[in-house]
Amino acid sequence: MDTALLWLIAAWVGYFTMHSLLASLAVKNRVARRWxxxxxxxxxxxxxxxxxLLAAPLYLAWAIGGEIIIAWKGIWWWVGNGLALAALGGFVYSLRHYDGAEFLGLRQLRDGEQRVEDQERFRISPLHQQVRHPWYFLALVLIWTRxxxxxxxxxxxxxxxxxxLGSWLEERKLLAYYGDAYREYRQLVPGLLPRPWKRLNREQAQTLERRGNASVLHRN
Incomplete structure (x- = not known):
């Protein structure tokens, strides 16, 4: 393999390692205890x-450049770009179901929140009824239609x-937060790729939300 591509792989591994460490409960607990x-x-x-940190691997990928080796052509150009536009629409639609202030960290700063756990309630949005990690799925669509x-x-x-790997690590935290409700949710809904025959209806989602949030209240 070309040396430049090996450096690119190393840059991605470094980014993923740092991202996972900073997101881990172990690191956050250590910060909470000491500072x-x-x-x-x-x-x-x-x-x-x-x-x-994302700037390094993205810059390397751009700087390496090279010829196109996989191209969407003809009718597939329309299919690929149609899927990409649908994924972007999915991202925009999903934003209404997230606590933006919590996600960005503004609410934690405003409230002086010192707890390690995320404070957002357990929510199963319409997209989460189809797949447990809709943002990852939508990102995969965008990535693989280029x-x-x-x-x-x-x-x-x-x-x-x-x-x-990241979805697996994230779900370890979600299981710690929401207990059996999230464990049942995992059994009922696929992780990264939706399957039309394996999804929740709204009533099932609301039942799991109540159970998950009750477990958080009990733990607190």
Missing amino acids: PQLMPWYRLFFNAMAIL DMTAAMLVSSVMMTLYFV
Whole structure:
């Protein structure tokens, strides 16, 4: 393999490692014990680092460049770009079901929140009724509907692997937060790729939401 592509792989591994460490309960618990006054800033810091650290692998992928080795042509150009537009629409639609202030870290800073756990309630949005990680799924659609150079293909494979690993790590925390309700949710809804025959209706989603949020209240 070309040396530049090996450096690109190393850059992605470094990014994923740092991102996972900063997102882990172990690191957040350590910060909370040693520097509790920093916890209200932690989510903002995490988001800033996620963006800044992403610059290195993205720049390498752009700098390596190269010829297109996989291209969407003819009718498939329309299919690929149609799917990409649908994925972007899915992202926009999903925003109404997230607590933006919580996600960005603004609410934690405003409230002086020092607890390690995320404070957002357990919500199963319409997209979450289809797939447990809708943002990862939508990102995969965007990634794999682009024309590919060798560097972009390597980056796409690395990101896909990380979505698989990252979803597993994220779900360990969600199981700790929401207990049996999330465990049942995992059994009923696929993780990254929707399956029309395996989904929740709204009544089932509301029942699991109540159970998950009750377990949070009991733990607190």
